[in-house]
Amino acid sequence: MNFPVEKLPNIEFKLDEPLSKYTFTKTGGNADVLAFPKTREELIQIVDTARVNQVPITVIGNASNLIIKDGGIRGIVIILPNFKKIEVSETKVTAEAGATIINTTIAAQKAGLTGLEFAAGIPGSVGGAVFMNAGAYGGEVKDVFESAEVLLPDGHITTLTHDDMNFSYRHSTVQDDGGIVISATFSLKRGNKDVIQEEMDRLNALRRSKQPLEYPSCGSVFKRPKGHFTGPLIIKAGLQGKMVGGAQVSMKHAGFIVNVKHATATDYMNLIHLIQKTVKEKFDVELHTEVRIIGEDKK
Template sequence: MNFPIEKLPNIEFKTNEPLSKYTFTKTGGNADTLAFPKTREELVEIVNTARENDIAITIIGNASNLIIKDGGIRGIVIILPNFKNIEVNGDKVTAEAGATIIDTTIAAQKSSLTGLEFAAGIPGSVGGAVFMNAGAYGGEIKDAFESAEVLLPDGKIVTLTHDDMNFSYRHSLVQENGGIVISATFALKQGDGDKIQAEMDRLNELRRSKQPLEYPSCGSVFKRPTGHFTGPLIIKAGLQGRIIGGAQVSMKHAGFIVNLGGATATDYMNLIHLIQRAIKYQFDIDLHTEVRIIGEDGK
């Protein structure tokens, strides 16, 4: 069943919309319906209408650590670029789900608040970062997280604390309960603004020097296996530079797969599976994807 957009005439929808326009990989099939709510009330209306009509809901954030398969996504897809407000109150920063983590770290630095420097270059949204418990350079979202407003599948908005979220490596409760993060509050500490900026600059330069930011990619593809680093394993397996279609194991960082031009999500998936098979065969190590993979296979 198609989402009854005519019942919600004041909300912006796009039908049969290519999701490749929204993903960092520049790949992915079409969404049956893509919704752009502007307020919490509109978001609740969409969720309630979908539930009443038994229509599947998919939420995508900044789509920076996401692969959407070439068959696209059925039901209703919700994206929250309009939810981007960031407020600083004392030593706390509250950001709506559609705000970028980068903008959130900048707001913290401007108020001389320390604790989010590790996230200065993470390209995802606040909602996606909480959903994934995103991390970089020894820090994770859970380290600064205090609470989040979450819309549950039954249409209720609840506040979930740090303990409620059941954080672990690249995992949070909302991956299990179907909740949609509306906003998150981070508890930080007063620091020296110049030192905070210097650390953010250092980490961003490190990111630029080591990661293939010049190409579209989905970020770090695999979770780090216990006792190993993924990039060196892929290099030892002789797979750095391997190309399938338009997708390549990055020559700059073997833990990334880049779109050289014209890649499809299927190219990405085939390359991921090749890497997993090779690492299992050569080293008896199971590589699990960090990147979120959703949608239906292409024809």
């Protein structure tokens, strides 16, 4: 791997860094190079240097709906915790990619803006939420998205509109073109602060009651198959509570896999494959993963 970190002395890098420190599952192998740019200029420098040296780039957000395999990630991994500014102007909220979507919903509520309540408990970053068209409780990012600043692989920054993003279920165009979301603007409506807060509180209480937030997890593992609900299918298959290594199908919500005993990413992958195989055999239903799975298998 030929990424000359010494030529970018002002940027924070960590070499051979365990990505398990940064994922919600507490699993994942090492990154060859992990970068923490502080400014757009530093981000552009990293992308330009990687392109010139033909080094692959991977961006991870809050890693809340992500499995990184135990072999880690080759090339350079970029994480954007320094990009966390949130600004409100009239009925629009603009948040940098590293800001949490939760903090963005809080900023909207404080400004008396409604539309983002569905995301009040989503633990991801704004960049990840746009990338994945994150959603919950009947709402999706696409419902309130206006535009995003995106750094293209050639080092140029462009603005992508709603139509440019080609949103679909847990998908946006930046998944296909290698762009890096720098910031996003959401178009909201005026509302009553107390009513907005009540809805956020209701949804957060619902999340706490139904989801296994007490354990590390990667969030909802599977996309909802047409005509079915994933959790009940897994329960009917007799797999609730099933363990592979330290990974378990949650007893609280069968659509989640939790790390109960020092699980590895391989444990997660093997349990996912077992669930898919069993549900297909029993009900002839194919389960496709919603969680993003990246990296290399351990050799």
